[in-house]
Amino acid sequence: QVQLVESGGGLVQAGGSLRLSCAASGRTFSNAMGWFRQSPGKEREFVAASSWGARNTYYTDSVKGRFTISRDNAKNTVYLQMNSLKPEDTAVYYCAVDRRPYYSGSDYSWSNFVSWGQGTQVTVSS
Numbered sequence: 001q002v003q004l005v006e007s008g009g010g011l012v013q014a015g016g017s018l019r020l021s022c023a024a025s026g027r028t029f030s031n032a033m034g035w036f037r038q039s040p041g042k043e044r045e046f047v048a049a050s051s052w053g054a055r056n057t058y059y060t061d062s063v064k065g066r067f068t069i070s071r072d073n074a075k076n077t078v079y080l081q082m083n084s085l086k087p088e089d090t091a092v093y094y095c096a097v098d099r100r101p102y103y104s105g106s107d108y109s110w111s112n113f114v115s116w117g118q119g120t121q122v123t124v125s126s
Helices: none
Strands: 004-007 010-013 018-024 033-038 045-050 057-059 067-072 077-082 091-098 120-125
Touching: 004 091, 018 033, 018 091, 018 120, 033 067, 033 077, 045 067, 045 077, 057 067, 077 091
Parallel strands: 010 120
Antiparallel strands: 004 018, 018 077, 033 045, 033 091, 045 057, 067 077, 091 120
């Protein structure tokens, strides 16, 4: 099973930027990669996904226009560039691999993902 390691979280003021990275131990070209987040007392929510081969990207409405997901297939790494951060973006961010190879739909609910990373804390101060 692919292992994932996230990095890049931290404390930033509102309006600032962070770039999260997620390095996979194996090849992930044929699987979608996703970012999710979870804050205390809330369920884990979908943030963004890059489909297999980086053909398409998907975002939850609250981050559209502010976050960008990208992936470097040669490095088996997926990134999440987060701009114009808001206090409500504060959460632990996780990356994960979609269990469905060559999936080309738009359903990226967390139950379809496996190989979760340990998470990285993002805190946005007001």
